[in-house]
Amino acid sequence: MPDQCMRIPNDDASILKVVPQIDENETVCDLELDDKNDNDIQFDQNVKEPKNGMRFSSEQELFLYYERYAQRAGFGVIRKGSKNKPCGSVKYLTLACAHYGKTKAKASNIGKSNPTKKTGCKAKINARLVDGAWFLTTVEVDHNHALSPGKARSFRYNRKLACIGKRKLEQNDSAEEGMRRNPNSLVAKVEGYENLPFVEKDCRNFIDKVRHLRLCKGGAGVLHDYFSRIREMNDGFYTVMDLDDESRLRNVFWIDVRSRAAYEYFGDVITFDMTYLANMYEMPFAYFVGVNHHGQSILLGAGLLSSEDTETFVWLFETWLKCMNGQAINAIITNQDKAMKSAIARVFLGARHRFCLWHIMRKVPERLGSHAQYTCGLKNAIETCIYDSQTCARFNESWQSLLESYDLQDNAWLCGLYGAQHM
Incomplete structure (x- = not known):
């Protein structure tokens, strides 16, 4: 069901949306209102x-x-x-x-x-x-x-x-x-x-x-020409440009021959993450990273995405896996994004999926910073519980002690983390 613009007063307070169709015989109520209060x-x-x-x-x-x-x-x-x-x-x-x-x-x-x-x-x-x-x-x-x-x-x-x-x-x-x-x-x-x-x-x-890919006029053609020149100089350079039904550029993926070769040796565990380019386009930049035998991070593929939903991630993961000749990964580490989680379950069958501890710890000040005792013991107690627990039993004991000491038994965020500790 296409979205319909409604006649509403010229005021940002009147913000309504037609919700997409739910199934064949069932739709959400959609309204076309005249001027209302x-x-x-x-x-x-x-x-x-x-x-x-x-x-x-x-x-x-x-x-x-x-x-x-x-x-x-x-x-x-x-x-x-x-x-x-x-x-x-x-x-x-x-x-x-x-x-x-x-x-x-x-x-x-x-x-x-x-x-x-x-x-x-x-x-x-x-x-x-x-x-x-x-x-x-x-x-x-x-x-x-x-x-x-x-x-x-x-x-x-x-x-x-x-x-x-x-x-x-x-x-x-x-x-x-x-x-x-x-x-x-x-x-x-x-x-x-x-x-x-x-x-x-x-x-x-x-x-x-x-959003799509906010390239300037002719930007898609320029990007295509650039990739063509790189392929002429590097036979193993691999790129895919995903177009929508109107032939507009939607997603891009690329990887060079060195990264493809490195994956054969260091592709057992990878990290997948997203960031935004710090320029006027603000396009989500996705990248696959591994670790070599020197403990150094190595790039194993990159892409620009128009959105961050499950279908887009599925496209990216399938494209990446195809260029790696279908060589499956053993484990992948990501943030807690639900769309990523769903896409990984569909594409990387059998791979162990784990949440990145760094991303989780970054949220601690935001989630618990308003607690009266955050700077007077709570912050150190959380770090001690997570980083110094060498066994599951020790972690569970420290976790329960943390919740009781700072009255956090009903904290929804901490309860959610504990429930997903297998990740």
Whole structure:
């Protein structure tokens, strides 16, 4: 389902998005609003519960009402199949809880997991068009699962990003605003994160889709010509340029003959990481690194990527493996990126995947720096627990002592790390 631009007031506070189609007969409610008050995007705590016979002047008004109700109650909304008149206009429609129906058979592609678990929930409303107005004919308000009003804004079905918000993000991105600062420019408009109908991840996903490789005019041709000259001088130079459906450059991978030769000897364990070029293009730069017999880092391949999703990483890993004649790796070390993790499981079958401790320790000040005792013992206690524990038993003992001493048993980040300690 293509995105649709909506008529909304000229104010950054009104930020809505049409969410992509979920499956063949099930879509998320998409709205085309006329000028509304800024409060339309905020969660209305006073919206009434739906009842049979309620009247709505338009399909858009019905959608907006049920979305508000769902946000207050704490569940996502989907649109089920509807019946049309012979002329093609909608006559009946159903709006239901996102947990409505049954989950399809588990997909074999682990990189495309079902984002919402179907529980057979019966909560829904049926509406019928009569003389130009919509009337509720069936109302079910009971759910068979827990509701989360406090988390409603973060549900995939409630997160929205509309045309004016997209333009703002693109302008900021072109002006070299960092991704962390980009959403912040919209927060001030609505006076707090809790009033934004999207999260930072939605901004990242949008920028990933529109960014592509920001080469100047003719840049793709220049890059192709440069690689051609290098291949003429180095027979073993390998490069692949990935194009989209409109023949625009999307991803690039390259490796020289020395790196290919080094992989045959030092490719048992590799590190894969991402960084951003410090220039106006801000393109994600990906690189494979190994360690030789002198303990020196050696480059084993590099690429420029247009996005950082699972499919892009799968393309890069498969391309890299192909140029290495399919020689499998024994282990790979990355950061905790979920898209990387999914792609590695699909491409590097049997390889041991581990998280980079350096990346984890970099997050400690951000996650725990506000703790009252961070500089008075907590920082040293964490480093001692991690670096000085020589056995699993010793680590577990030190970890539990750390949590109890600094009252961190309920810290979600530390609990998540401990749960993923096998990585």
